[in-house]
Amino acid sequence: MAGILATERTVSGRAGQLAPLAMTLGIMLLVVATLIAGGFLLRATVSKAFNDAERIRLARTHVAMMFAQQLNEETGLRGYAVVRLPIMLEPYYGGRANLPLYFRRVRADLTKLDIPSTLTALRDAGRTNYRWVHEIAFPIIRSRARHTTLELRGKVYVDRFRADTNAIDRALAARTVAVNTRAQGALLWIGGFAVAAVVAVILAATVFTIQQYRLGIRLEHERTAYETEKRIADILQDAFGERLLPSLPSVGFSATYVPATEQAKIGGDWYDALQLSEDRVLVAIGDVTGHGIDAVVAMNKARQLLIGYALIDATPAGVLERVNVDLVRGKSPLITAICGIINTRTREFAYACAGHPPPVVVEPQGHAKLLDFGSLPLGVAVKTDYHTSRVQLLPGAMLVLYTDGLIEHSRDLALGEAALLEAAEAVAALAAPDPAAEIRDRIFRDRKVSDDVAILTVRFAENSAGATSTRRIA
Amino acid sequence: MSESNLVKTVRLSGELEIGRKDEIRRALAASTDGAPVLLDLSDVTYADSIALTELLRFCAEAERESRPVALVIQTPQFARLIQYAGLATVFKVFEHPTDALAYLTERLRQ
Numbered sequence A: 001m002a003g004i005l006a007t008e009r010t011v012s013g014r015a016g017q018l019a020p021l022a023m024t025l026g027i028m029l030l031v032v033a034t035l036i037a038g039g040f041l042l043r044a045t046v047s048k049a050f051n052d053a054e055r056i057r058l059a060r061t062h063v064a065m066m067f068a069q070q071l072n073e074e075t076g077l078r079g080y081a082v083v084r085l086p087i088m089l090e091p092y093y094g095g096r097a098n099l100p101l102y103f104r105r106v107r108a109d110l111t112k113l114d115i116p117s118t119l120t121a122l123r124d125a126g127r128t129n130y131r132w133v134h135e136i137a138f139p140i141i142r143s144r145a146r147h148t149t150l151e152l153r154g155k156v157y158v159d160r161f162r163a164d165t166n167a168i169d170r171a172l173a174a175r176t177v178a179v180n181t182r183a184q185g186a187l188l189w190i191g192g193f194a195v196a197a198v199v200a201v202i203l204a205a206t207v208f209t210i211q212q213y214r215l216g217i218r219l220e221h222e223r224t225a226y227e228t229e230k231r232i233a234d235i236l237q238d239a240f241g242e243r244l245l246p247s248l249p250s251v252g253f254s255a256t257y258v259p260a261t262e263q264a265k266i267g268g269d270w271y272d273a274l275q276l277s278e279d280r281v282l283v284a285i286g287d288v289t290g291h292g293i294d295a296v297v298a299m300n301k302a303r304q305l306l307i308g309y310a311l312i313d314a315t316p317a318g319v320l321e322r323v324n325v326d327l328v329r330g331k332s333p334l335i336t337a338i339c340g341i342i343n344t345r346t347r348e349f350a351y352a353c354a355g356h357p358p359p360v361v362v363e364p365q366g367h368a369k370l371l372d373f374g375s376l377p378l379g380v381a382v383k384t385d386y387h388t389s390r391v392q393l394l395p396g397a398m399l400v401l402y403t404d405g406l407i408e409h410s411r412d413l414a415l416g417e418a419a420l421l422e423a424a425e426a427v428a429a430l431a432a433p434d435p436a437a438e439i440r441d442r443i444f445r446d447r448k449v450s451d452d453v454a455i456l457t458v459r460f461a462e463n464s465a466g467a468t469s470t471r472r473i474a
Numbered sequence B: 001m002s003e004s005n006l007v008k009t010v011r012l013s014g015e016l017e018i019g020r021k022d023e024i025r026r027a028l029a030a031s032t033d034g035a036p037v038l039l040d041l042s043d044v045t046y047a048d049s050i051a052l053t054e055l056l057r058f059c060a061e062a063e064r065e066s067r068p069v070a071l072v073i074q075t076p077q078f079a080r081l082i083q084y085a086g087l088a089t090v091f092k093v094f095e096h097p098t099d100a101l102a103y104l105t106e107r108l109r110q
Helices: A002-083 A086-113 A116-142 A148-241 A292-312 A316-329 A413-430 A435-443 B018-029 B049-064 B076-085 B097-109
Strands: A251-258 A267-275 A280-291 A335-343 A348-354 A360-362 A368-370 A388-392 A398-402 A453-460 A469-473 B008-016 B037-047 B069-072 B092-094
Touching: A002 A086, A002 A116, A002 A148, A086 A116, A086 A148, A116 A148, A148 A292, A251 A267, A251 A435, A267 A292, A267 A453, A280 A292, A280 A398, A280 A453, A280 B049, A292 A316, A292 A335, A316 A335, A316 A348, A316 A388, A335 A398, A360 A413, A368 A413, A398 A413, A398 A435, A413 A435, A413 B076, A435 A453, B008 B018, B018 B049, B037 B049, B037 B076, B037 B097, B049 B069, B049 B076, B069 B097, B092 B097
Parallel strands: B008 B037, B037 B069, B069 B092
Antiparallel strands: A251 A453, A267 A280, A280 A335, A335 A348, A348 A388, A360 A368, A360 A398, A388 A469, A398 A453
């Protein structure tokens, strides 16, 4: 449990520390993206303004040409009216021939520019010119005498035509001013965006650098704190962890503790084997949910409580219930544990399990099996029932108690259990002097120790008879 | 509202690890309004000690409040972990959500 918890601290800590950096980068990217998008929009605005300005310039040229054609018509007719020479009509005919072309061009320009008032003026100019040609020019050309009245009426039409063309030109000039204003505004915005982009990048870089600096300091502090805590936890674990195992003629004990490596920290795994009376031995193993000093302190409290209650309560379930009440009231972290009492004379193993992986028994014939297990871990709820199971072991049988790090290396408990049973059978067959260490070596030969592991084995001498059976009592 | 609608369903999936502690807490905290809880863990394949602690404490709290809780567990790996943690000895565990819902609606009628 401890190893996993240690990893949590590392992961969540890094994530928390990197969050401001990631946020800064994100904001910077967002600002830059916004600026780029804004730049493209403004560029499009400026481009349209330039296009419109060019179109207006062309339209004004066409209006001027239209005006010039009408002027040719008018001056040609006026000269003819005075001298009556057909040659004087040449400008008139030239103007008449070209005027429709420029009318069309101006209409196309104004339609593209979408200035409704100019189109109205253009239509009016067209109608005025039509009336001038048919009501004034034709009668004057057909008549041999001078028609002063007609010429005066013609002047009214001409003035009207010129007023219309002037109105069109003024509207185009006004549009030119508007387009230029828009283009200037867009150019100002582009300049502003460029400045904003530079400022944003400088700000983001500054914030990023400051945060990186702070992160470095914080990581250094955390590393120092981690090393300090680990050193203290190591000392506590050494102080609390080492217990002398009983030395009895009929039962052999072996134990090992494997601390998690690398980032993981010292945790709260422990084992105990303590002779309570002449033929009663307490065997216990446990695992505190947590790591570091807190876990080691909680472990020490739990094991002292367990030993203390084992001295006054004969049943493992009773012991765990008493320990549990104390731990819940003391707001302890969750603890999984097995409390067992071995009768060295009868070879009965009575035990109770609190959320802990099941004990393993290797029969003298070499077959290994998992024993019963169940009930909640210690420290969850005051009203928790634990059950004492009783196993009659055969001479030569071996009992293996362990913590979850021994079987959770692959996250598949079935695989972990299979590997443990296989290792236990092999070790029992070897009659190794230190079975706990042998099991540890076999399990972790090709696997990384990702969590703390405690192993406690109990082996009965092969000099008495009996039967193996399990009974469970409430 | 039908009785099944009165049951609060909390669904978690994948590997429940310390990195997801806050997510697990939030999911469980969302169901503390007194309604029976169907804890659908059908797709959970693993839970570390932190996640198990959260589940255990949640279930124990519900037990104290006499609020029915039913767990749905389908993957064998996670079922074994739950057996280790003793959850199956204290709380109702089902293989199918429909069975869990039936149990909780029955509890509602009582």
